[in-house]
Amino acid sequence: MSARRQEGMRAAIESAGYTLGLLARAALLSRSSWKKRAEILSQSTVCGFGAFPVAMVVGAFTGMVLALQAGITLKTWGQEALIGVVVPASMVREMGPVMTAFILAGLVGSTMAAEIGTMAVSEEIDALEVMSINPVYYLVMPRVLALSFVTPVLTLYVDVVGILGGAFVGDRLLGLTYAEYMRNTLDTLDLKDIYSGLFKAFLFGALISSVGCAQGLRATGGAEGVGRATMRTVVICFVYILIFDYILTWLFYH
Amino acid sequence: MTPTDPVIDIAELCKTLGGRRVLNRLSLQVRRGETLAIIGRSGTGKSVLLKHIVGLMKPDSGRCSVLGVDTATAGDAGIGALRRRVGYLFQSGALLAAMDVLENVALPLRECESGLSEARIRETVRETLALVNLEGVESRMPSELSGGMRKRVGLARAIVRRPELVLYDEPTSGLDPIGTSSIDDLIRSMKSVLNVTQVVVTHDMASARRIGDRIGLIWEGRIYFVGTPAELEATDDPTVRQFVGGLTTGPMTEGIGETQLLRNRPRGDAPAE
Ligand SMILES: Nc1ncnc2c1ncn2[C@@H]1O[C@H](COP(=O)(O)OP(=O)(O)OP(=O)(O)O)[C@@H](O)[C@H]1O
Ligand SMILES: [Mg+2]
Numbered sequence: 318m319s320a321r322r323q324e325g326m327r328a329a330i331e332s333a334g335y336t337l338g339l340l341a342r343a344a345l346l347s348r349s350s351w352k353k354r355a356e357i358l359s360q361s362t363v364c365g366f367g368a369f370p371v372a373m374v375v376g377a378f379t380g381m382v383l384a385l386q387a388g389i390t391l392k393t394w395g396q397e398a399l400i401g402v403v404v405p406a407s408m409v410r411e412m413g414p415v416m417t418a419f420i421l422a423g424l425v426g427s428t429m430a431a432e433i434g435t436m437a438v439s440e441e442i443d444a445l446e447v448m449s450i451n452p453v454y455y456l457v458m459p460r461v462l463a464l465s466f467v468t469p470v471l472t473l474y475v476d477v478v479g480i481l482g483g484a485f486v487g488d489r490l491l492g493l494t495y496a497e498y499m500r501n502t503l504d505t506l507d508l509k510d511i512y513s514g515l516f517k518a519f520l521f522g523a524l525i526s527s528v529g530c531a532q533g534l535r536a537t538g539g540a541e542g543v544g545r546a547t548m549r550t551v552v553i554c555f556v557y558i559l560i561f562d563y564i565l566t567w568l569f570y571h
Numbered sequence: 572m573t574p575t576d577p578v579i580d581i582a583e584l585c586k587t588l589g590g591r592r593v594l595n596r597l598s599l600q601v602r603r604g605e606t607l608a609i610i611g612r613s614g615t616g617k618s619v620l621l622k623h624i625v626g627l628m629k630p631d632s633g634r635c636s637v638l639g640v641d642t643a644t645a646g647d648a649g650i651g652a653l654r655r656r657v658g659y660l661f662q663s664g665a666l667l668a669a670m671d672v673l674e675n676v677a678l679p680l681r682e683c684e685s686g687l688s689e690a691r692i693r694e695t696v697r698e699t700l701a702l703v704n705l706e707g708v709e710s711r712m713p714s715e716l717s718g719g720m721r722k723r724v725g726l727a728r729a730i731v732r733r734p735e736l737v738l739y740d741e742p743t744s745g746l747d748p749i750g751t752s753s754i755d756d757l758i759r760s761m762k763s764v765l766n767v768t769q770v771v772v773t774h775d776m777a778s779a780r781r782i783g784d785r786i787g788l789i790w791e792g793r794i795y796f797v798g799t800p801a802e803l804e805a806t807d808d809p810t811v812r813q814f815v816g817g818l819t820t821g822p823m824t825e826g827i828g829e830t831q832l833l834r835n836r837p838r839g840d841a842p843a844e
Pocket of ligand 1: 611616662
């Protein structure tokens with residue numbers, strides 16, 4: 318391995334360590350989250366409501382594409398009714414949490430990095446520390462809690478919209494009635510699919526917010542540095558989401 | 572620590588930043604109740620020195636003990652306890668852009684002194700803002716203030732907890748002459764009324780003379796000279812004389828002086844090498 322690649326590898330591991338450490342610190346500080354309830358609530362509304370319109374479009378088209386792809390294949394065997402099984406299962410277990418996480422990484426994670434990064438480069442974080450206010454308690458913990466709880470809620474919404482999108486394609490293109498589709502859905506979807514998906518979403522929310530906060534806290538070098546932190550947040554979130562998605566799926570279904 | 576121990580005791584402090592030795596075996600002691608003015612050219616490490624005193628930066632080597640706490644070795648709890656007794660005015664003001672003036676100044680009271688009533692907090696904030704000659708700006712956002720006003724809000728935030736030690740990073744830069752004098756008066760009255768210890772970084776020689784019990788000159792990474800204003804006037808050290816007199820030629824500008832400017836001039840009759 319070349320020296321430069323080794324250097325990059327070390328930096329990536331160090332950054333992951335810092336991010337997970339930050340998440341752990343925020344989790345410990347959440348014992349005193351009651352005092353920050355107003356901030357947590359306002360963070361939740363900001364990241365929740367901002368994402369709703371995009372989540373609807375993404376959810377609907379994800380469900381529709383899944384139905385179309387599965388439908389085309391299944392139709393050759395005359396089994397197109399099975400999309401009522403395939404689409405909801407893929408949505409709830411996999412696409413719902415992951416798509417929601419992608420949306421939130423781009424929308425909320427990057428905003429957190431920009432906000433906190435701007436504070437870091439204009440010495441506001443130093444100012445908090447000098448006033449003996451812990452920035453992890455003051456800035457990171459409310460954001461991590463807010464996004465950890467908003468992500469499952471938004472995921473549930475994306476799941477529902479996606480399932481309906483699948484039903485719509487089934488009805489329009491595959492000659493499947495809504496009733497048939499829904500019967501298949503309700504027959505096969507079990508509770509474990511739903512809660513495993515929501516647990517994934519919870520963890521993605523925690524990851525996205527801690528990546529955004531970590532990148533923001535460590536931003537240096539003025540406006541340009543803030544831009545870099547924002548961009549890195551999105552890339553790192555995408556990578557973490559997919560890696561953790563694999564690990565969690567493996568844990569749940571083995 | 573006993574009352575006669577120095578409030579700030581720095582010995583042989585070294586700090587390298589961005590590959591450059593910014594502080595080089597700097598030693599400094601500040602006594603209780605004293606106001607020390609620190610002067611020096613831009614980029615010589617005055618802000619870096621203040622950041623070491625509140626533990627925002629850690630020394631590479633050497634000792635930095637403040638109010639009996641060694642900032643290099645103290646844990647989070649120790650540093651936190653120290654910072655509750657210290658006020659710090661950032662060179663940039665460093666107000667939180669997301670909240671208004673009232674919330675900015677109230678922040679140290681709200682987050683750290685539990686049990687203060689809302690009315691008490693508002694009253695304290697109003698009083699402190701009046702001390703820095705700001706009235707009726709409580710509901711404005713930092714972005715709606717002038718540079719000098721932001722500085723004064725930062726100053727109010729630094730002293731709102733009535734700390735024992737206050738560090739000011741250029742409290743008067745960006746202020747008009749009247750504003751400068753009134754901040755100088757404020758710093759002097761802080762000393763006589765509250766008996767605080769103060770370190771004031773400034774570019775303004777007149778201010779330094781007015782407020783400083785002693786004046787320290789930073790040069791080449793250490794305290795090159797420290798003494799009373801009278802001693803500063805009396806010394807005939809050429810480096811000190813150059814800074815105090817604001818001369819373009821002298822030891823501080825050696826190598827980048829007039830001669831080099833002339834030599835680099837495209838046209839002219841400088842002798843050929
Ligand atoms: N975080 C940092 N990383 C790298 N270099 C730094 C950092 N902070 C300060 N420096 C460098 O240290 C030197 C001293 O900086 P400092 O801000 O203390 O100067 P100063 O004396 O306060 O100047 P001024 O009067 O202009 O405020 C400068 O050369 C600066 O480039
Ligand atoms: Mg400075």
